[in-house]
Amino acid sequence: MRRPSWFVYGLLAAVVLGSMFPLWWSFLIASHDATVLSRERFPLIPGGNFLRNAATVIDTVPFWRATMNSIIVSTTVSASVVFFSTLAGYAFAKLRFRFSGPLLVFVIATMAVPTQLGVVPLYQVMAKLGWTGELTAVIVPGLVTAFGVFWMTQYLTQAVPTELIEAARVDGASMIRTFWHVGLPAARPAAWMLGLFTFVATWTNFFWPFIVLGPRNPTLPVALQQLQAAHFVDYSLVLAGAVLATIPLILLFAVAGRQLVSGIMQGAVKQ
């Protein structure tokens, strides 16, 4: 196939620069002081104030706590989604049982229902359980996703040879042993991707944690929101917070961006 013209590269370069510019800009402002925006000229090079601004951010909002909370919530939710989705996906893909067809259709149908719309009763449930302000209130509703079940079902249908399962059964392995030694290893690539996507989605989630957690025990996005309310004039501080909250995901992206890309591409073909 022919290599594309410079025009195609130019277009893509513009898109990528456009993707990076807002992040660069926030770092630029975050590395100066509050007066930078009212000056005659916009800053073109970073100033030396980033660490000082970052320190102020960390003092103003419970930053470390929020980071810790985000790590706990995102890790727990991703691990749980991966485990339960693999288990359910394996059952739907490879085991025969009554109503498996209609049940799978039900799972897929629930993907179309925006669960966000049940926030009022969900909040009441959490209040009854005494979980408002606790991380459990964010973790528990995230423990399973219909998307995860669907994704693993799709993958395992072709990734595990049915003969292998039968062979293990003939050798006398129990169902769970068969899952553990045949299903789980085969699921690994798709499971990593599901874990990555769930991690990013949980880390960036705002609406529900904002409602149920409150200011004292926030996740990072909730803490960022407080920062804006507390320091609305000082954009260098607000953007320092935005940069700090984004750094972990940029690092994750640098390591696993390739997988994220192929994950999206793989998921799309299977629609």
Next chain:
Amino acid sequence: MTVGATTTAPPATTAGPLPAPASPKRERRGRRSGVDVRFSPYLYIAPFFVLFAVTGLFPLLYTGWVALHDWDQIMGQGEFVGLDNFVAVLTGSAFWRAFTNTVSIFVLSSVPQIAAALLIATALDRNLRAKTLWRMGVLLPYVVAPVAVALIFSNLFADRFGLINALLETVGLEPVRWHSDRFASHVAIATMVNFRWTGYNALILLAAMQAVPRDLYEQAAIDGANAWRQFWAITVPMLRPTIIFVIITSTIGGLQIFDEPRMFDQYGRGGADQQWQTLTIYLYELGWTRSDFGMASAVAWLLFLIIVGFGIVNYLITRRIATAEGKKS
């Protein structure tokens, strides 16, 4: 939750009925294994269904019950008021304002977004050098939290000292009042949404494009079709299911938009005159600022109906357009 514990326990050793002591080992094992085979699948899918019932289905249905009552966040359930909450919501101007804002922001974000995503996907579909790097570059905004995106862009779109207005002034245009002019605020918020999702959608469309057989294009080229015509006559019709998928997911997400408009100014109420208050912000305000869970639930149900309605309309239109395009060729 006890769900995890029940599913991780090996069912083979816990679920078997006690065998008669005299029966041979072999038979015992066979019977156990039968129970194992019959019930294990249900045990494996149970966590999803149990958790979904508690945290998804129940709240969704219960919202309907709350919507029919006078219901205060602190005082709890009050009188049964029938459809009064719905009437109150629908006759108030705030709901319709929020509805218009939501639809306006949704249209401003999804239409250019899908068009741009198609264009970017077409470019990525070429035989590029360093493919993966380009794809990663395009996906980068997806990992930035919407709250952070909103903070960054409300700075870029600041009425005074904002970069966008400064650029407008350098080319001799009037600065735009992004935080007071209604339409301008919608454009700014839609830009944030587009920033985060265009690359993601481009990759989904790219995946579908790569599944289009290459010889279709070669054939068309031989028949004298230029790139533009190939795009409309081959790519778009072949991508129809994926385009519908992208439109439907962006509809569901777009109509529930909250993070970006909430963070567009420091008050989070959708502007001094509710210029950019969306339905979800309105829902939040009713429920958690005014403590009126009854009305908030009514808004939730209306929002649900709106989403379903838009989904159906979208689907019908997309099917129409894509089929018409397919027929023309």
